[in-house]
Amino acid sequence: MSKKKPDFNLLDHTADLGMAVRANSLEELFESAAIALTNLFVKQKGRASPKEVTIALTGQDLADTMVRWLGEILYLFEGERLIFIGVKHLALSPPGHLEAIISAAPFDPEQDEILHEIKGVTYHQSAVKQTNTGWEAKVIFDI
Amino acid sequence: MDIKLERLDEYRWIIPKSGDMRVPGLIFSNSELIRAVREDQSLVQVRNVATLPGIVGYALAMPDIHWGYGFPIGGVAAFKIDEGVVSPGGVGYDINCGCRLMTTALEAHEIRPRIKEIISALFNNIPSGVGSTGPLKLSKKEEQKVARKGAAWAIENGFGEPEDLERTEDYGTMPGADPSVLSERALKRGMDQLGTLGSGNHFLEIQVVEKIYDEAVASAFHLFEGQITVFIHSGSRGFGHQICDDFLKEMARRTNEQEFQLPDRQLACAHLTSDLGRRYLAAMACAANYAWANRQILMHWARETLMKVLSISPGELRMNLLYDVCHNIAKIEDHTVDGKKITVCVHRKGATRALPKGHQLLPKLYSHVGQPVLIPGDMGTESYVLVGSEAALDQSFASSCHGAGRVLSRSQAIKRAKGRSINRELEDKGIFVQSRGKKTLKEEMPEAYKDVSQVVDVVHRAGLATKVARLIPLGAIKG
Numbered sequence: 133m134s135k136k137k138p139d140f141n142l143l144d145h146t147a148d149l150g151m152a153v154r155a156n157s158l159e160e161l162f163e164s165a166a167i168a169l170t171n172l173f174v175k176q177k178g179r180a181s182p183k184e185v186t187i188a189l190t191g192q193d194l195a196d197t198m199v200r201w202l203g204e205i206l207y208l209f210e211g212e213r214l215i216f217i218g219v220k221h222l223a224l225s226p227p228g229h230l231e232a233i234i235s236a237a238p239f240d241p242e243q244d245e246i247l248h249e250i251k252g253v254t255y256h257q258s259a260v261k262q263t264n265t266g267w268e269a270k271v272i273f274d275i
Numbered sequence: 276m277d278i279k280l281e282r283l284d285e286y287r288w289i290i291p292k293s294g295d296m297r298v299p300g301l302i303f304s305n306s307e308l309i310r311a312v313r314e315d316q317s318l319v320q321v322r323n324v325a326t327l328p329g330i331v332g333y334a335l336a337m338p339d340i341h342w343g344y345g346f347p348i349g350g351v352a353a354f355k356i357d358e359g360v361v362s363p364g365g366v367g368y369d370i371n372c373g374c375r376l377m378t379t380a381l382e383a384h385e386i387r388p389r390i391k392e393i394i395s396a397l398f399n400n401i402p403s404g405v406g407s408t409g410p411l412k413l414s415k416k417e418e419q420k421v422a423r424k425g426a427a428w429a430i431e432n433g434f435g436e437p438e439d440l441e442r443t444e445d446y447g448t449m450p451g452a453d454p455s456v457l458s459e460r461a462l463k464r465g466m467d468q469l470g471t472l473g474s475g476n477h478f479l480e481i482q483v484v485e486k487i488y489d490e491a492v493a494s495a496f497h498l499f500e501g502q503i504t505v506f507i508h509s510g511s512r513g514f515g516h517q518i519c520d521d522f523l524k525e526m527a528r529r530t531n532e533q534e535f536q537l538p539d540r541q542l543a544c545a546h547l548t549s550d551l552g553r554r555y556l557a558a559m560a561c562a563a564n565y566a567w568a569n570r571q572i573l574m575h576w577a578r579e580t581l582m583k584v585l586s587i588s589p590g591e592l593r594m595n596l597l598y599d600v601c602h603n604i605a606k607i608e609d610h611t612v613d614g615k616k617i618t619v620c621v622h623r624k625g626a627t628r629a630l631p632k633g634h635q636l637l638p639k640l641y642s643h644v645g646q647p648v649l650i651p652g653d654m655g656t657e658s659y660v661l662v663g664s665e666a667a668l669d670q671s672f673a674s675s676c677h678g679a680g681r682v683l684s685r686s687q688a689i690k691r692a693k694g695r696s697i698n699r700e701l702e703d704k705g706i707f708v709q710s711r712g713k714k715t716l717k718e719e720m721p722e723a724y725k726d727v728s729q730v731v732d733v734v735h736r737a738g739l740a741t742k743v744a745r746l747i748p749l750g751a752i753k754g
Contacts, residue, residue, distance in 0.1 A: 248405060249406060274369075
């Protein structure tokens with residue numbers, strides 16, 4: 133999978149912030165959602181060398197898997213100060229098991245800019261569904 | 276989805292019981308505020324909360340109700356201990372987000388000319404902003420002590436005075452905290468965030484008491500017109516966010532094992548008597564304690580900063596804690612339901628406890644007047660001090676509103692602020708604000724919020740808490 137500009141838009145929510153992400157395949161959808169989330173909370177300007185991180189998780193269904201996946205991307209930043217760069221390998225097996233190797237770069241406080249503090253990836257109205265043109269996910273964040 | 280709403284009287288609306296609802300919904304509002312409520316999805320969320328097992332009385336909403344995730348913001352719900360549940364989504368990610376108000380001996384005319392200098396000094400001395408870390412770096416062992424002891428840990432370590440504790444809800448230490456149930460992730464995130472304000476709607480504000488409504492209570496609270504006060508709004512930072520996330524995920528995984536259907540997965544919950552429910556309450560208490568320690572430390576640094584920048588002694592400043600309240604919490608409390616006294620778990624998601632005078636949980640200091648209820652406005656408008664009243668015990672499990680409540684989404688606010696200098700507009704009103712984030716002032720501009728005076732007016736007229744004083748901002752620091 134190659135890193136590319138994700139197809140997403142922000143969803144209006146009175147207190148918080150939501151996003152809708154679209155992609156051709158389910159695997160691309162998960163990568164695009166991770167890039168879109170990362171773009172919401174940090175602007176990476178530094179050039180720190182990325183490292184590989186392995187993520188394995190199981191959701192009850194695709195929406196649960198998406199929330200848990202984005203939760204891992206958020207924790208990597210909030211807990212480990214690593215910025216998601218892209219997916220090197222991502223495999224999904226039904227109903228909701230995900231295994232991925234991602235690349236993530238250390239946050240550089242001198243150069244990178246934090247945009248929003250996202251407190252959590254919520255389940256509220258979370259959805260992953262197949263559309264006529266591919267796949268779409270919706271997620272709301274607590275900010 | 277259309278939700279049937281019946282007007283009960285001038286300030287109360289009912290969502291009649293239907294479908295899976297176990298109790299009706301009850302919303303405190305007025306004819307103007309209720310219009311915005313009908314337009315978002317918060318009424319659906321009140322109805323959803325009403326379907327949870329063990330709920331008693333009503334699924335309640337305060338007049339600052341707005342669309343949240345799972346519970347509405349401004350939601351209150353009480354659950355029986357034996358058959359009821361606890362829901363991390365009913366507390367929120369920012370466990371024990373809350374407010375702290377300090378009185379001083381200073382008067383507006385002494386501070387107004389120096390407000391820029393004061394705000395700049397506070398901005399430099401108090402860590403704020405997204406992902407902010409502070410000068411305190413806790414070892415794991417020390418962090419566990421913070422989680423157990425709360426504000427008492429801060430006092431023991433030189434951040435404040437022992438008498439601050441009786442001026443803090445639960446005396447600054449929620450019982451039942453057990454750090455052994457916490458994840459390594461939660462502990463890691465909490466190590467360097469103690470003593471930080473955070474971002475978004477969190478703030479530290481220098482205010483002046485503009486109006487006293489109740490002289491007797493104001494006197495007991497040591498408030499007088501023209502007085503300078505300091506208001507802090509902050510929470511449990513990444514430590515609390517991670518605890519919510521950890522338990523929400525665990526409870527969501529077990530929803531299939533439960534005998535009831537959830538209308539929204541964010542309402543994932545566990546029975547209060549279950550091992551998972553008990554572990555969550557023990558972890559939540561750790562975050563509540565962390566938040567109380569956090570606000571205690573922020574207050575101490577604000578006190579030090581004011582003394583330094585004004586070159587005055589502690590005796591000249593006399594910056595004393597009036598009270599500290601939480602507005603994102605679940606608490607085990609005794610209440611009377613249908614004429615019977617029962618023990619329940621009250622969830623307050625964006626709602627403030629409001630105990631009347633004489634209540635056994637009040638410290639001696641406020642026993643003869645009632646609990647101070649602190650209601651922040653936004654950075655451009657007034658905040659209020661109220662006092663708890665008997666009617667709140669009867670109507671809302673001793674709960675009141677928690678703030679103005681948003682009315683515009685962040686993107687709507689940014690659009691509305693396009694081409695404007697919010698900083699300049701506030702300065703024109705005599706309010707000097709410094710913020711860390713570029714978008715913060717636009718996202719948090721006054722128009723993004725409901726009129727806090729209307730919200731407080733509903734609370735006052737419905738008798739949940741009564742007005743004591745109105746405070747207006749002179750300056751603020753934001754994340």
